[in-house]
Amino acid sequence: MKIGRLEAVRQHLYINGASTITELCEAVGASVATLRRDLMVLEKGGLIERVHGGARLAEGTGIELGFIQRENANIAAKRAIADAAFELIQPHSAIFLDAGTTVLQLARRLRLNPMPLTAVTNGLPVAQDLMGVTGVKVLLVGGELRPENASLVGPHAEAQLDRMQFDQLFIGAGAISEDLTIFTKDLAEASLNARMLARSRQRIVLADGSKFGRSATYVVGKFSNLTHAITDDTLPTRWCQEIRNTGVELIVTGGSGGADP
Template structure:
């Protein structure tokens, strides 16, 4: 059965509502039309603002993130971030030395963190340092460097050099995007560079990310998913993504 243009477009949008993305090659085979025809279909739908194209795929939602100010981002997915933060706090053990990166998920983590005996925290986030300064029995190391106004955190060579002087048991990392192929990303190249050094300095890499971060990409690539030990997220994660993360050997905690 040969489908006309309108029928193809309707089916493409239906598939996108059911899945995170669709592949050009898969649509070409299913509809028995050329790759060129499918690309034209997707271009027309994109021009109508019904989908987004990227690297041979189409997405219902824009896969690219924007560098919003931390004060705006903290209003998004607040309930999910609180649940993620509370669970992350339960991972801490006595005499842990941890890195808390930057972002609204780790700020929430700092708010709900209950200090364990001998806890040492190094952070790039000014907000995190201020929150933890009001809690007892935590040794806090604030990274120095260039202040990013949008995240109220530091980046740059000074921060990276400081990190090389320490080793840590855990890194709690917030991200702007998690792509199954491209890995972890953030909207800042300098922040991505600092996050790379944090990963080198820590024994266990724990990502705190609400489910809206999956299928998204930021400007700066932090690392591939093979560097990640655990992801703590919410129930909005889709089954396909969850299963793929399990296949990669990542511990996925859903709260």
Template sequence: MKVARRREAMLQAVLSGMTEVAALCDHFGMSEATVRRDLRALADEGLILRTYGGAASVSAHAPEESLEERRHSFQAEKDAIGIAAARHVADGDTVFLDGGTTTAALARALALAGRRDIHVITNNLLAVQSLAGSHVPLTLIGGEVRESSMSTLGALAQLALTRITVDKAFLGADGVVPGRGLCEATPEQAYLKECVIRQAASVFVLVTADKLNRDSQQHWAPIEKPWTLITDATPSHPSLHAFETLAGVAIESVAADDVALN
């Protein structure tokens, strides 16, 4: 098969969801070196994105969902993820809760559990609504208020994060892609997550299954330390496989009906 025709066939395979090097080798009967070379060539042309262990299609920039849309989408799944994440918060922990509706679900779980023996630091105004009336010690970092996410960010928030460290950081995202990190709509959001990751001893990413391998936004926060993915995606979910082979990532799958706080 001529190189141009082979690469066109490989492009179509990647666009149809065959994104792992091993699968492409089996499908085309080619060596790993040849597949990787073709993927690099396609990426250089801007036709695909190279990822850890394979490739991904280039998604067009998608409009960001409104806050109301995010509040009402996948609510049961977010509640289950929040409850599962709350179980990782130990007595005496100082934790950071990122902006977003999934991390807000974690705040509700902590408030409902009546926790008093932890300290929560957050830029998430939705989390503040849940925690301010509870007995959980709470610190809100300053910055510019982003109305579409009800979170604070910008230079003041970044400066505040240089003055603290946390035991555990719980992050949301518009998307998470193996080998690339967390995807966000603005550079300020992405960079704030990068600042949080640097200041955290342990990192947890809380996302619903629809966010896995989603690259619909254009700004990225890499995760360059071991981290835990908490999601409602089942172990057999096809999007989880690439995370399972990614070094340094632990995966926790939770059921949408997992609503017990104990």
């Protein structure tokens, strides 16, 4: 019971950010005294930091927002981006769909309007959504399971990619910095993503406006490595111009209802 409550505290903090003692007590159903003892345990383990009147996740713990929570963030923009990406797919091609949540929406779009093709992925949810879809041959890259992203990564997955070639890669982005470098929070994921880019003729990033102007630890590649970028209309004009200056074909969707394309 204690372990479950400690995990519930951490879950609440990475979904909601810094929280007060009262908020945490209500979230996990514990008394103030019990909650304070739990926070002491988590603090000693380096997992949280105490702040005035509450707590937050410790900086640098590497905890990412869970896949299910991230999947539902900016969902309208992700679906609009997926619709635009779907229009680029050609029947009888070989495509790679990475494990990102926006790419998952593309898999669901393909499920609605299937066409004959080969879809390779390292994302378990992507493979599951495409399972049994008429005409779509699904290949799941094997490797080490990364629970934070419901993905398979590591040297076994990379070795498989070295024996393959793709007409198109559809890849998400954890963060895109000011100099248009794509980052992720995990070294193994960054390494596999770089392999995907090297093995694909068309390289298409799917990223809503919230991913820009951010950074993470591990480099995936530069925008100059891409052929296409698909985003939503929350991305400011200056970013759009900078992307076009790299020679990348930019597609801006209107799914968010924003006014500054």
